[in-house]
Amino acid sequence: xxxxxxxxxxxxxxxxxxxxxxxxxxxxxxxxxxxxxxxxxxxxxxxxxxxxxxxxxxxxxxxxxxxxxxxxxxxxxxxxxxxxxxxxxxxxxxxxxxxxxxxxxxxxxxxxxxxxxxxxxxxxxxxxxxxxxxxxxxxxxxxxxxxxxxxxxxxxxxxxxxxxxxxxxxxxxxxxxxxxxxxxxxxxxxxxxxxxxxxxxxxxxxxxxxxxxx
Amino acid sequence: xxxxxxxxxxxxxxxxxxxxxxxxxxxxxxxxxxxxxxxxxxxxxxxxxxxxxxxxxxxxxxxxxxxxxxxxxxxxxxxxxxxxxxx
Numbered sequence: 150x151x152x153x154x155x156x157x158x159x160x161x162x163x164x165x166x167x168x169x170x171x172x173x174x175x176x177x178x179x180x181x182x183x184x185x186x187x188x189x190x191x192x193x194x195x196x197x198x199x200x201x202x203x204x205x206x207x208x209x210x211x212x213x214x215x216x217x218x219x220x221x222x223x224x225x226x227x228x229x230x231x232x233x234x235x236x237x238x239x240x241x242x243x244x245x246x247x248x249x250x251x252x253x254x255x256x257x258x259x260x261x262x263x264x265x266x267x268x269x270x271x272x273x274x275x276x277x278x279x280x281x282x283x284x285x286x287x288x289x290x291x292x293x294x295x296x297x298x299x300x301x302x303x304x305x306x307x308x309x310x311x312x313x314x315x316x317x318x319x320x321x322x323x324x325x326x327x328x329x330x331x332x333x334x335x336x337x338x339x340x341x342x343x344x345x346x347x348x349x350x351x352x353x354x355x356x357x358x359x360x361x362x363x
Numbered sequence: 364x365x366x367x368x369x370x371x372x373x374x375x376x377x378x379x380x381x382x383x384x385x386x387x388x389x390x391x392x393x394x395x396x397x398x399x400x401x402x403x404x405x406x407x408x409x410x411x412x413x414x415x416x417x418x419x420x421x422x423x424x425x426x427x428x429x430x431x432x433x434x435x436x437x438x439x440x441x442x443x444x445x446x447x448x449x450x
Contacts, residue, residue: 290402308382310391310398317396325397331381 256285258293261323265295268326271319272297275312277305280336282349283326297326298349300335307331366415370435373410378403389432404429411435417442 220231235252254266265283272281280300288294301307309329316325330352337348367389375382378398393399399407407429408419419442428438 308386309379310382310386313396313398322397322400327397327400329381 256293256295258285258295258323259291261321263295263321263324268295268297268316268320268324271316272299272312274319275307275315277302277307278312280344282336282344282346284346284350286350288327294328295324295326296328296330296350298330298332298336298352301331301333303333365436366439367432367436369414370432370439373414374399374407374432377406377410387432389436391432392430393432394426394430399429401426407435411439415439415443 220233222229222231233252236248251266254264256263256265263285265285268283269281272278272283278299279302281297282299283295283297285293286296299307299312309331312329312331313325330349332352337345339345368384371384371387371389374393375384375387378393379387391398394404404426408424411417412419417439423438423442427434429435
């Protein structure tokens with residue numbers, strides 16, 4: 150799911166073509182942020198450009214996207230159907246739009262807003278980490294917990310204690326993954342070559358099944 | 364008598380399954396980097412009560428008592444006299 154539909158890839162052309170693209174907009178003191186919306190039919194057309202094949206896009210949208218991806222105009226300006234791209238953007242005073250990240254990676258853990266992609270980035274900054282993946286999973290007690298998996302460099306002997314210390318120096322406490330799995334093999338990939346975060350979750354369940362945790 | 368080894372074994376089994384005993388220092392700050400979070404502290408207290416048959420008073424629920432293996436050990440030493448119910 151987290152790998153989504155690749156709208157980030159199409160972002161540049163999207164913005165060039167639609168400088169006034171509707172967005173779910175919020176403000177902080179100086180900057181306007183928003184999540185980009187796209188007309189549903191244009192979203193399908195764009196998917197077609199993303200090597201999904203001419204007949205596939207609609208089906209892909211239907212199977213991969215929850216219903217809440219298709220919504221009305223965020224400000225109710227017209228009656229057309231819009232597609233939430235999940236691209237988080239920033240609009241400056243001149244109206245230029247900059248890509249900030251993906252809403253897929255935005256989660257709240259114990260009341261703290263966390264971008265899991267950022268946590269992955271911090272893990273990757275450790276010299277002994279080759280690959281990293283972070284997902285938020287439901288937790289019966291805390292609502293959500295972060296589960297991470299990393300591939301360590303051969304013979305580095307990296308353990309979760311060292312990795313935790315590394316994260317704690319760079320992240321707020323709630324953003325330090327509750328579960329750290331460290332493996333020597335490359336992490337499983339999706340067909341597009343990205344780390345398969347769903348499998349990361351399964352790795353976690355496997356380790357639970359071995360009786361290490363609660 | 365010191366319970367350092369017993370405590371260390373529990374902490375490793377429960378919170379650091381991939382770490383070996385010699386890698387975890389007895390004065391390592393377990394709270395600072397989230398090895399044990401607030402829920403973990405409760406779990407730890409429940410274990411201490413059960414394993415050492417002592418009752419942890421509400422006033423002793425200070426995370427600093429559980430910050431490191433040594434801190435837990437000295438807390439257990441200090442609480443060895445069972446608390447009287449309804450005190």
